[in-house]
Amino acid sequence: MSEHDDVWKVNRERDGEAQRFESNFPEYGPIAKTFAPVAGFGVTLRNFFRPTVTEQYPDEKTPAMPRYHGRHQLNRYADGLEKCIGCELCAWACPADAIYVEADSNTEDAQYSPGERYGRVYQINYLRCIFCGLCIEACPTRALTMTNEYELAGPTREGLIYEKQDLLAPMEDGMLAAPHPMVPGTVDDDYYKGDVTQVVQEQTAWVRERRPDDPTLPENRSAEDDASSRPAQQSPDAALSGPAGPVGGRTRG
């Protein structure tokens, strides 16, 4: 007899035992046996007297947990320059290949972010994104963070590829829309270290000279400053630790 036959023999014996299976549950008593067919109603009855947990979505929107992974946001520095430097590390980190970045060089006339490069094209395909957040971890400048916005559905495939303007954080009070020069006397490192805290005169003057109608200029801002008309911004750190931001609709024409 070979080894194999031994194994088979053991198996056969086990199978025989399985057929002789007996339940470990105790046998029901006679009363329990009588009510068994309607026992389910007991569960229903019990829940009549408990608090409800149903959410009235979409009539009522409940904030997600603070660290919920929602739509991405491309952040800005306090003076309005973009944080993204177009390094594509987020695209490389993404396991779902959902991000597409094309960078370009900042020039004197068009400085979008501190330093040499900025992200000219930035797309996230929400049909692919699995909201893992690896891109956020990869970003060296904290340009990319996630908001709590979870309403990411739409009728078309194209519409779910979010472009840079869909992802960019809205302009906060006191920010000046890019492009404009960096704060004079600073280098990109100063921005990374957080030393740039506000827009300076020179930047405002630069924008005023070239784009006098820019809505983020102080004069144009005060004229139509209607806080409710502007979508509120979620600060990058709020996305991770602060209270949940409002769940806003997607502002796209």
Add this chain to the structure above:
Amino acid sequence: MTSTADKATAEVVETVTLTIDGTEVTVPKGTLIIRAAEQVGINIPRFCDHPLLKPAGACRQCLVDVAAPDREGNVRPFPKPQASCTMTAMDGMIVNTQNTSDEAKKAQEGVMELLLINHPLDCPVCDKGGECPLQNQAMSHGHAESRFIDVKRVFEKPLALSSEILLDRERCVLCQRCTRFSKEIAGDAFIDLQNRGAMQQIGTFDEDVLDFDGYEPIGVAAEDESGKAFSSYYSGNTVQICPVGALTSAAYRFRSRPFDLVSSPGISEHDSSGAAIRTDHRRGKVLRRLSDNDPVVNEEWITDKDRFAFAWQNLSDRLERPLVRGEDGELHEASWPDAIARAAAGLRAAAGRTGTPADRKAKGVGVLPGGRVTLEDAYAYQKFARVALGTNDVDARTRGASDEEQAFLGSSVAGTGLGVTFGDLEKAPTVLLVGFEPEDEGGVVFLRLRKSVGRQSVLTVAPFLSRGAEKLSASLIQTAPGGEAGALAAVKAGTDTADALSEDGAVVILGERLATVPGALAEALRLAKRTGARLAWIPRRAGERGAAEAGALPGLLPGGRDAASEAARDAVAQAWSVGSLPEAAGRDAAGIIAAAAAGELSGLVVGGVTPSDLTADLRAALTATDFVVSLEVRRTEVSEHADVVLPVAPTFEKPGTFVNWEGRLRGFATAIRTEAISDHRALDFLGRELGVDLKVGTVADVNEQLAVLGAAPKGQRMKAPTVKAAKPAPATGDQLILASWHMLVDEGALQDGEPYLAGTGRTAVARLSAHTAERIGVKDGVVTITGAAKGAIELPVVVTEMADGVVWVPAKSPGSWVAQELGVEPGTLVTVKGGI
């Protein structure tokens, strides 16, 4: 130290036997330990060591434990680990690398830690990340943790060494590969090590960096009129050999990372050297080109033009669909079948092959393939001309050319196979350059010659000693353009030059400019016969040699056969299975253009030809001709005048072969697959529509035919030219002899769209001797030059030690388009006026 393979082929090599990590290895004497280790598959980490550069021992990463026999023969260990890249192998040596010696391992890890102290570790945003020796070796031979907790040294970044080359000093590991390359290989010592200790850095000769304050650098910075001490044609190589991401090119900086790229080997389309390159593309766009390693041709170096000039292929004026001129006189997009049908109908009428009475009025078609074609394209153009159009009017030489040159090419170049090689140039005891500027017109030829500086005597027949020739320590045989033939004839037996050329292996390099000097090529043949020196014809464009081989010259059939010889014509006709080939002698490019302008041709087929490169008026010819077909990559002046424009593939979108000046076949495959088709395929379509099967649809078809045809047998060859040297016109008054050649980096069509490269080109200046400058009375340091054409060239003057009565200007540099503005070839008289 170049390569051990070279040495192995030499007669008997003295060898030594040593033990590395317990493995015995026998290597030629003088081999470095690091190379010997490579032979047994042991990799010692290194940064500064490079097989083509002299050992430096700058980085100390290659430390190994060595024990060597002393005088008594006792094997004694060295007290400290030794740099294996500077120590040569000795008999009986025992080497223990990091694999077998803890001490060596510890030493290497220590060096790595030291190198990383000030390294920014910004790999995620660094161009080199992913192909970086520092990154790789830090992983394989370094500590996982850094013990350094202080603030790192930083520099302002990037430091622009030139408009193309940028340096991030904090990434530099001071291996000095870049400075050694610049000094040893290129001869442009534009950067060097500066300062000491932690502030040691690579930099240009900048007083601020050097902290010299008020002291000028002593080096030869005077030559460069751009006001900068640096403009090197080979600077891109430093980016490639930098073992970290310290040197980057402006064109590629932050564009992508190695793992984004798809790499394909290729051959550079920029000059006749056929340098091996690597094309890296991403998302269907070429992002960079690197030098490939081809020891017999370009070794590991290429010119900046080979490396950076590729944007032209994808500019916004790139043609994607055929264009056909409509009723309204404008070009409209059309489908391939429509365009081919239109082109064929027009050409059939122009060639007089419709079989109707109108044929009597047809005056024939001329074909101008241009000098940048591949061998296959050139073959297709000439076969198309001879079989489908029934004419010998085909000439790829869209530059100064002559019958003498054709006879020279037919008798001594085409179908002669591999002649003088790069290796022969390196070994030659004497090299005579005639009408050839190695640095400007030769590309990597210059680097090969420079390798032998000190071992080789270089003579140059030129109006003055150019910077390139100076770097080769060349001696000048001062000659005004047009006088080259005389200068060659003057090399009589018994003179020093003749003796030098009689040495075994001496080479005479002939440039394409000699075509316009009557008698020069004939004299060169005589000189070669007299002295036994070998001749090498080095044209500028990549397609020239291939065109000669393929027979894309009016009097030449494939394989160097003489189109005037009946036997040759019969042989080719038989191979092509056609009744006969046209007998009438063909016109050369200038002849075709002149005939077309005079209304003596009814049609033109034009390939990659730039009107501004020609002294002949191609624009007038295009306007005067009834029917023009243009095969182009981009919308150009030619395609704007054409009736049908067929878009063809640029080099990286097609396979093909360039024949380099050595006669070596340099085949390349498609780098990026697109729908674009090669010239030969478009011509095959056209041929079919005209009712002939040219069998040139694929590269394989063409090569099969070329193989069948082979080189011309003796009786079918052209006779060598016997033209007598003419006396050059004397310069009188403000009439000076024009000297001119193309700078490597200039405004050639293949360098379009690359501003960073253009920035490294040399400023255009007019050169005059002091005596001549005085004679014509140069005011304000500027001269105005006029010639046969309507234009004028106005350039600042640089007084140079050179032949009197000669004015030199660059051929196509900014503000100096000689062919277009002056309409004459070098060697002719032009009017030069001082001041404006």
